[in-house]
Amino acid sequence: MLPNILKPQYSIKSNLVRIGPKRDGGYIVDKRVIKKTSKIITCGLHDDWDFEKEFLSINKKCTVSAYDHTVNNSFWFSRLKRDILSFLKLKKLTPKKILDIFKFIDYYFFFSKENIHHKKKIVLIKKNKKEISIKEILKNLKNIILKIDIEGDEYKILNEINKNQKKINLLIIEFHYISRNILKIKKFLSKANFKIIHIHANNYGGLDKKNLPTTLELSLLNSKKFKISKKKSTYNYPISKLDYKNHKSKDDIKLSFND
Numbered sequence: 001m002l003p004n005i006l007k008p009q010y011s012i013k014s015n016l017v018r019i020g021p022k023r024d025g026g027y028i029v030d031k032r033v034i035k036k037t038s039k040i041i042t043c044g045l046h047d048d049w050d051f052e053k054e055f056l057s058i059n060k061k062c063t064v065s066a067y068d069h070t071v072n073n074s075f076w077f078s079r080l081k082r083d084i085l086s087f088l089k090l091k092k093l094t095p096k097k098i099l100d101i102f103k104f105i106d107y108y109f110f111f112s113k114e115n116i117h118h119k120k121k122i123v124l125i126k127k128n129k130k131e132i133s134i135k136e137i138l139k140n141l142k143n144i145i146l147k148i149d150i151e152g153d154e155y156k157i158l159n160e161i162n163k164n165q166k167k168i169n170l171l172i173i174e175f176h177y178i179s180r181n182i183l184k185i186k187k188f189l190s191k192a193n194f195k196i197i198h199i200h201a202n203n204y205g206g207l208d209k210k211n212l213p214t215t216l217e218l219s220l221l222n223s224k225k226f227k228i229s230k231k232k233s234t235y236n237y238p239i240s241k242l243d244y245k246n247h248k249s250k251d252d253i254k255l256s257f258n259d
Helices: 050-058 073-088 095-100 103-110 134-138 153-163 178-191
Strands: 016-019 027-030 039-043 063-067 116-118 121-123 131-133 144-148 168-176 194-201 215-222
Touching: 016 050, 027 168, 027 194, 027 215, 039 050, 039 134, 050 063, 050 144, 073 095, 073 103, 121 153, 131 134, 134 153, 144 153, 153 168, 153 178, 168 178
Parallel strands: 039 063, 039 144, 063 116, 121 131, 144 168
Antiparallel strands: 016 027, 168 215, 194 215
C-alpha cells in the first residue's frame, strides 16, 4: 500500500482531462490550468512530445521549452538505424509504426521558432555550459506547467522546485524507485503548496519487492492558484477511460492507500 500522503485530493471528474496519447506519454491535467498556462517546461524529452503537441493545439498561445542533453544527432541516428532494422525484420508494419521511423522529422518541425529544445543536462548546481539548473530555467517565468521525467534525478531538484512553486500552475512529475525514495517524496509534499490531483503507476517498471510500483506519475496542482478540495479522492486508481496502460502488453497496476 502507498502512504496516504500520495492519495489525491478529490477532483470533479469533469475537471480532469487527459492530454497526450492513450499510452505512455499521456498525462492528466486540471482543465482550469490549460488557458492560464503560458509555457510548458519539459525536463526529459527522449522521443515523445505528444503531450506538448496536443496541449499547444488547445492553447495556441502557449510555447514549449524542453531540456534533455541525451537527445542529439547521435540519438536520432541510432534510433533511425534501429527502426529500419526492425522494419526489415517485419516488426514495424503498421502505418503508425512505419511513420514513427521518421519521428526525427516531426522533431525538427515541432522544435523550431517558438518551441525550443535545449541540449542541456538538468542539475542542482551548474558547473559548465552543458548543464543548467532549475533556478536558471524558471528565472523570469510565471504561469507554467513544469513536466519532469529525468529517470531518478528528480530527487536532486525537489527543493528548488518548492522554492519556485509560485511560478508553477501544475507540476507533472514521474517519481522513480519509490520504495527507496519515499521519505524524500513525503518531505517534498509536506513543504509544498502542490496538491496531488491524480496518480498513476507506470507499468513499465512493475512492482518492487515491497509490492509497490517502481514508478509513479503524479499531477500536482498549485493550491495557491486554484481551489482544491480538502477531501481525499474516492476514486479507484487507475480511473477507467482516463488512465491507460503505459505498456499495452502488461497489466495496469491498481493502487491502494493507507487511509
